[in-house]
Amino acid sequence: GEDVEQSLFLSVREGDSSVINCTYTDSSSTYLYWYKQEPGAGLQLLTYIFSNMDMKQDQRLTVLLNKKDKHLSLRIADTQTGDSAIYFCAETPNQAGTALIFGKGTTLSVSS
């Protein structure tokens, strides 16, 4: 079945760049997503990328997709303490409107 893997923890200093990595197994993945979860809150959609793209940039966020290696990354430039949260990678196969399959999440800790 589909599987999405992420490293569990990342610690960075304020002002540095953060790179969160994700690998997935489903070669039919159509859309790949990054969500952010702050303590006690729901999941907030940060950005997503369609599988025929290899990069997407949105302000401080850059998503890179290597479809051949089934590898997705999220780069946060100039990381702030407010970026501390759990970041989830997710994919959806085949078509929009089907269920997202999530990784276990990467806890990003930003120190000042």
Place this chain on the structure above:
Amino acid sequence: DAGVIQSPRHEVTEMGQEVTLRCKPISGHNSLFWYRQTMMRGLELLIYFNNNVPIDDSGMPEDRFSAKMPNASFSTLKIQPSEPRDSAVYFCASTGGTEAFFGQGTRLTVV
């Protein structure tokens, strides 16, 4: 739009009791998902609906769990009887296409 609305935000119940979680999706969205989040297992898809019809309920753990979507603006997830191992945060999400939006979740504690 107020986003996906879940109620209650917190629920504490005794083992054996029936629990009903509620979700109001974003107006116009035609797909609705129920997820469960625990430390051990992360985010697990329980069931999802397209146009109010259950499409995949293979994630529903046992017959004690049931979900309904009587109309496009309301869904329920029921656990009867509840057990301590059902303690988790339950999320509802909806989408009209590419972007799925989540509610704030219901934190369920079964004692």
